[in-house]
Amino acid sequence: MAISSDILRGHMEPVILKLIIEKDRYAYEIANEIQSRTAASFSVKEGTLYALVQRLERKELIRSYIGTKSHGGRRRYYAITPLGKAYYHEKIKEWKELKTIMSQLLEGDHESD
Amino acid sequence: MKAIESFVRRMFRAKKITKEDKESMEILTQMLIEKVEDLKEQGMSEDDAIDKTIDEFGEIDDYYHPKMAREKRRHHRIKTLRHYRNDLLFASLSTVLIAGILGYVNLVYFWDYGPWFIVPTLGLLFWPLSLLYALLNKKSDSDD
Numbered sequence: 578m579a580i581s582s583d584i585l586r587g588h589m590e591p592v593i594l595k596l597i598i599e600k601d602r603y604a605y606e607i608a609n610e611i612q613s614r615t616a617a618s619f620s621v622k623e624g625t626l627y628a629l630v631q632r633l634e635r636k637e638l639i640r641s642y643i644g645t646k647s648h649g650g651r652r653r654y655y656a657i658t659p660l661g662k663a664y665y666h667e668k669i670k671e672w673k674e675l676k677t678i679m680s681q682l683l684e685g686d687h688e689s690d
Numbered sequence: 691m692k693a694i695e696s697f698v699r700r701m702f703r704a705k706k707i708t709k710e711d712k713e714s715m716e717i718l719t720q721m722l723i724e725k726v727e728d729l730k731e732q733g734m735s736e737d738d739a740i741d742k743t744i745d746e747f748g749e750i751d752d753y754y755h756p757k758m759a760r761e762k763r764r765h766h767r768i769k770t771l772r773h774y775r776n777d778l779l780f781a782s783l784s785t786v787l788i789a790g791i792l793g794y795v796n797l798v799y800f801w802d803y804g805p806w807f808i809v810p811t812l813g814l815l816f817w818p819l820s821l822l823y824a825l826l827n828k829k830s831d832s833d834d
Contacts, residue, residue: 603721603724604721604724604725605721605724605725605728608725609728622746622747622748622749622752623725623746623747623748623752624747624748624749624750624752624753625748625752625753627718627721627747627753628752628753630721631714631717631718641717652720652724653717653720653721653724
C-alpha cells in the first residue's frame with residue numbers, strides 16, 4: 578500500500594530521532610533502515626530525508642561527527658543530544674494520544690441506520 | 691564524484707548562496723557520496739551507483755524548504771520577465787527596420803502607387819504589440 582508521502586512526512590522527525598537513538602547512524606543508513614523496516618512499502622524521498630536530518634542538526638536535536646576509518650570510510654555520523662531525546666519522548670506521547678483518539682473515532686462501532 | 695558535486699551545485703543554482711547554504715551543500719554532497727560508496731561496496735559500478743543515488747534523491751522540491759522553493763520560483767519569474775522585455779525590444783527594433791526599408795523602397799522606386807508601405811507596416815505592428823501585451827500580462831502576474 579502506498580501511503581501519501583505528505584502524510585508521513587509530518588511524522589518523519591521522531592522516526593529519524595528513534596533510529597539515531599538506537600545507535601549512531603549516517604544519512605544513507607537512515608534512509609536504508611526506513612526502507613527495510615517498512616518492507617519497502619514506504620519510501621521517503623531521500624531529498625526530504627536529508628533536508629530533515631540537516632534541520633534536526635540545526636535545531637540541536639542531533640549532532641554530527643566524522644567517523645573513524647574503522648567505521649568504513651570517513652562518514653558523517655549523527656548522534657542524539659539530550660534535547661533530541663526529550664523532544665522524541667514528547668513526540669511519542671503526542672503520537673500515542675493521537676492514535677487513541679483516531680481509533681476511538683474511526684474504529685468505534687456506532688453506525689446507525 | 692564530480693557528478694555528485696555538480697548535481698548539488700545545480701540544485702542551489704537559482705539561489706543566492708549564504709554561508710549556511712554552503713555548509714548545507716557540503717554536508718549534502720558528503721551524504722550522497724557516502725551512499726555511492728555504500729553501493730560500490732555492494733558491488734555496483736561507480737556510474738550506476740551515481741545514477742541510482744541521483745535518481746533516488748527525488749525532486750529538488752523534496753529537499754528544498756518551502757521558503758527556499760518560493761525564493762527559487764521568484765528568481766525564475768524575474769528571469770522570464772527579462773526574456774519578455776528582450777523579446778519586445780527585438781520585435782520593436784525589427785519592426786522599425788523593416789518599415790524603414792519598405793518606406794525607402796516605396797519612396798524611391800514606387801512612388802507612383804502612393805504610400806502603400808503603410809499597409810504592411812500596420813500588419814507588422816501587431817508583432818511588438820502582441821509582445822507588449824504578453825509582457826504586461828506577465829508583469830501583473832508577478833506583482834501579486
